[in-house]
Amino acid sequence: MLLDIVEVAQSHMGVILGETFVEVLKAFGIEKKVLVVFEPNGHHSPECQVLSITVDNASNNDAMFAYLERVLFDFPGTANQTRCFAHTINLCAKSILKHFDLPKKDKNNTLDHAANVLANLAENIDHDADMG
Numbered sequence: 001m002l003l004d005i006v007e008v009a010q011s012h013m014g015v016i017l018g019e020t021f022v023e024v025l026k027a028f029g030i031e032k033k034v035l036v037v038f039e040p041n042g043h044h045s046p047e048c049q050v051l052s053i054t055v056d057n058a059s060n061n062d063a064m065f066a067y068l069e070r071v072l073f074d075f076p077g078t079a080n081q082t083r084c085f086a087h088t089i090n091l092c093a094k095s096i097l098k099h100f101d102l103p104k105k106d107k108n109n110t111l112d113h114a115a116n117v118l119a120n121l122a123e124n125i126d127h128d129a130d131m132g
Contacts, residue, residue, distance in 0.1 A: 003028055014063020021053075021064065022071060034068075034075045052080050056087040 004024045010016050025031040055061035061081070069077035 012060055014060045014065075015067050017060060017064040018067030018071070021068065025072075031072060032074065034072055034080065052082045054082045054084050056084050057091065 004027070006020055006024060008016060008020055022031060025034070053065075055064070062078075065078050065081050068075045
């Protein structure tokens with residue numbers, strides 16, 4: 001369940017994000033309800049109200065979890081961190097698609113020169129010889 005949407009006008013450093021998150025927990029009165037205790041039947045304790053925090057893969061979020069672990073007494077740290085699956089898929093797709101990007105021109109138009117050389121070579125290829 002989404003608790004709040006908060007604008008972080010300062011730098012998005014992990015400590016700043018952690019401080020902001022603690023303020024949200026305090027506003028809802030649940031800063032002491034972040035410990036997940038699993039009972040023998042596999043269910044978590046009813047006192048826990050923050051089972052997981054979903055974030056992207058940025059390192060500042062890792063720093064935020066380290067901060068929360070220091071300032072919230074029962075916070076289990078990265079055990080409560082869920083990486084956003086959609087963000088992970090997006091990074092994978094971008095990594096794959098990057099290989100199909102057209103090369104960018106440099107200041108010396110080297111790409112234009114290389115493209116012209118290849119076009120001239122292609123004109124001189126005897127296609128009939130290749131087919132036979």
